[in-house]
Amino acid sequence: MNYTEAVEYLDSCIGLGRRFGLEPMRSVMSRMGDPQDRCRAIHVAGTNGKTSTSRMAGRVLLTQGYSAGVFISPHLQTVQERIAVNGRDLTQAQFAEAISEVADTVVEEVADGGRPLTYFELTTAAAFGHFRRAGVDAMVMEVGLGGRLDATNVMSAEVAVLTGLSFDHTEYLGDTLPEIAAEKLGIMDPGARLVCGSIPSEAAPVVERKARNAGADVVWLGKDFGVRSVSPRPGGGWAVTVDGLYGSYENLELPLRGRHQTRNLAVAVAAAESWLEGGLDGERLRSGLSALSVPGRMELITVGATPILLDGAHNPEACSVLAKSLAEEFGSRKWVGVLGMMKDKDLETMVRHLAPHLDRVVATRVDYSRALSPRSIARRVRKVSDLDVEECKDPAEAVREACVLAGDRGRVLVAGSLYLVGEVRTLLGL
Numbered sequence: 368m369n370y371t372e373a374v375e376y377l378d379s380c381i382g383l384g385r386r387f388g389l390e391p392m393r394s395v396m397s398r399m400g401d402p403q404d405r406c407r408a409i410h411v412a413g414t415n416g417k418t419s420t421s422r423m424a425g426r427v428l429l430t431q432g433y434s435a436g437v438f439i440s441p442h443l444q445t446v447q448e449r450i451a452v453n454g455r456d457l458t459q460a461q462f463a464e465a466i467s468e469v470a471d472t473v474v475e476e477v478a479d480g481g482r483p484l485t486y487f488e489l490t491t492a493a494a495f496g497h498f499r500r501a502g503v504d505a506m507v508m509e510v511g512l513g514g515r516l517d518a519t520n521v522m523s524a525e526v527a528v529l530t531g532l533s534f535d536h537t538e539y540l541g542d543t544l545p546e547i548a549a550e551k552l553g554i555m556d557p558g559a560r561l562v563c564g565s566i567p568s569e570a571a572p573v574v575e576r577k578a579r580n581a582g583a584d585v586v587w588l589g590k591d592f593g594v595r596s597v598s599p600r601p602g603g604g605w606a607v608t609v610d611g612l613y614g615s616y617e618n619l620e621l622p623l624r625g626r627h628q629t630r631n632l633a634v635a636v637a638a639a640e641s642w643l644e645g646g647l648d649g650e651r652l653r654s655g656l657s658a659l660s661v662p663g664r665m666e667l668i669t670v671g672a673t674p675i676l677l678d679g680a681h682n683p684e685a686c687s688v689l690a691k692s693l694a695e696e697f698g699s700r701k702w703v704g705v706l707g708m709m710k711d712k713d714l715e716t717m718v719r720h721l722a723p724h725l726d727r728v729v730a731t732r733v734d735y736s737r738a739l740s741p742r743s744i745a746r747r748v749r750k751v752s753d754l755d756v757e758e759c760k761d762p763a764e765a766v767r768e769a770c771v772l773a774g775d776r777g778r779v780l781v782a783g784s785l786y787l788v789g790e791v792r793t794l795l796g797l
Contacts, residue, residue, distance in 0.1 A: 532570050622660070702725055
């Protein structure tokens with residue numbers, strides 16, 4: 368199987384849909400020799416911030432001399448972005464090899480009466496298999512949806528991370544924050560350490576109770592570790608001092624926009640310390656962070672003379688955080704917003720957060736089955752705001768139109784969906 372065949376194989380499995388339950392995944396893993404059990408792991412769940420925190424945790428471990436495999440989802444542009452070793456995405460050849468191993472195993476599974484795996488299960492299994500071949504010291508695995516029944520949960524992890532909690536995917540995870548917390552905390556293994564980010568007060572009792580029942584140790588952002596000081600760096604990013612669980616790390620340079628990323632860094636540092644069961648070398652941490660990147664998260668680029676900010680905010684909490692970051696880092700000047708969203712999202716609340724920072728909106732549709740049409744987006748935006756809205760059939764047309772509307776001194780914000788951000792990055796040659 369070459370790379371093109373591997374991608375076609377994965378795409379053929381999209382129609383299988385979501386099938387919750389871990390037994391099929393466990394059976395395939397067993398046939399593969401249980402690669403998920405070959406090294407110690409950090410398991411990352413939460414509503415927002417999972418990808419950033421996962422990438423950061425992998426980077427922190429790398430600065431300390433440990434090889435780290437990081438699995439994230441979804442990808443922005445190419446599927447091999449989901450699997451990285453030591454900060455490098457898989458090559459096409461490596462990805463094809465990883466998928467081939469899983470595909471051959473699934474053929475055996477189905478022949479014996481098992482069911483085929485879904486797209487996400489296949490990529491998760493491929494990550495486990497590749498990390499075994501690469502001989503990594505640590506796996507950092509981002510949960511796809513929820514936690515308890517997520518395909519990544521076939522592994523055991525000594526460190527679990529809950530980046531934060533808010534409302535998203537309520538049709539699967541529950542209608543209340545305690546219910547959502549319970550699902551996400553399904554990744555917490557007996558005796559593990561749970562590293563908690565910003566958790567709403569109504570969910571804290573669930574966290575404490577489940578940790579107590581599992582015999583897990585819980586550490587909290589703002590109580591046991593956190594950000595001591597933070598200041599903006601010229602040109603973007605932050606100078607930050609993190610008080611970890613086992614030491615303090617001063618004057619770290621975080622090359623990412625958005626003050627919330629400093630909190631993600633603190634969570635990642637605490638997770639890495641927990642994996643190491645000790646403190647970090649501050650100098651190595653400081654020098655290694657400069658290479659960190661998280662594409663599509665407040666990523667500022669310039670096309671011609673027009674600044675374009677790409678952010679994958681795709682639920683109300685993420686849009687609220689984005690709105691605060693826009694005000695803090697860019698002041699009162701407004702943006703032309705290019706918005707594309709999925710049908711299952713709370714578009715109205717998302718737009719209410721962003722509207723004060725927008726001059727007008729260009730509505731578009733990404734090439735994805737769950738995407739809203741430009742007309743639907745425009746109609747719903749007009750219901751909750753006074754913004755002028757234009758409709759464009761695809762992201763390429765939308766970005767061109769937004770740049771024209773922005774003019775010589777304007778700027779463009781692309782947000783509402785990671786799929787949209789990925790398409791725009793490809794269009795812009797990133």
